[in-house]
Amino acid sequence: MKLSIVTPSFNSSRFISETIETVLSQKGHFELEYIIVDGGSTDGTVEIIKEYADKYSNIKWISEPDEGMYDAINKGFSLATGDIFAWINTDDKYEFGAFDKIAYVFSKFSEIRWLKGITSYIDENSKVTSVGKCFLYKKEWIEKGFYGKDMFFIQQDSVFWRKELWGKVASIDKNLKFAGDYWLWLQFAKYAELYSFNQVVSYFRKSDGQLSSERDKYYLEMDKIRVHHKLKKDLWLFKQLNRRRKKGKLFNLLLKYLFWYKSHCVFCNENGVIEIKKMYELMVSK
Secondary structure (H helix, E strand, O other), X not given: OEEEEEEEEOOOOOOHHHHHHHHHOOOOOOEEEEEEEEOOOOOOHHHHHHHHHHHOOOEEEEEOOOOOHHHHHHHHHHOOXXXXXXXXXXXXXXXXXXXXXXXXXXXXXXXXXEEEEEEEEEOOOOOEEEOXXXXXXXXXXXXXXXXXXOEOXXXXXHEEEEHHHHHHHOOOOOOOOOOHHHHHHHHHOOOOOEEEEEEEEEEEEOOOOOHHHOHHHHHHHHHHHHHHOOOOOOOHHHHHXXXXXXXXXXXXXHHHHOOOOOEEEEEEOOOOOEEEEEXXXXXXXX
């Protein structure tokens, strides 16, 4: 199995080396293709990319003006030849050993067409500030655009999908500047259920200057996408119950029988055995 990882970059010299290292250091039973698409950086980013590309034959890269991050991502995937796709931004990083687990899951379970691992969080010094949770997602609610503003996010850095699924979408709307991932999940959910994976896969870096930190602009673009797709505005009844709920079996029963909240999660036990379980909760309990 071959993984194609894309990284869009623009004046990213501060953290890009760490991002590249966490991709190239992945080991296991898979092939790796790494595609870096730079938007014409002038801060030394191109020199860093070239240094790695001279050492590693599995790196493809280009540097040229583009129309933004999602234009760069589309360019990257147009060059991809792998079976499994994902993208990682230049501030973020992967967990060591994540790719081997991801490749094994996709190899073992042909029914999984896209997979969401756990995202944890790091600061500007790469120190882990919080360990993420394994959220569970209902296919129909992704289609309706509920995740992100009304509920928890589908964090892009820990999502992987099959090449065939990307082929049904072809590209992200390059006019989007902030919420292109949200738009992409809406498209994917038309064709396949999102499976969760109860393993830390990636780390999102919280620092100044990131597009994803401009939350208000992200939400505004998200709302425009909702209007364009004529999506229902929110989950009023669910939110009322969620505010008043106490953790326990009653709320889980409401999820299961009132909202038909069903999803699937991939678990890896201490013996390395991987299995899928049907779930009726919002997240995996500790």
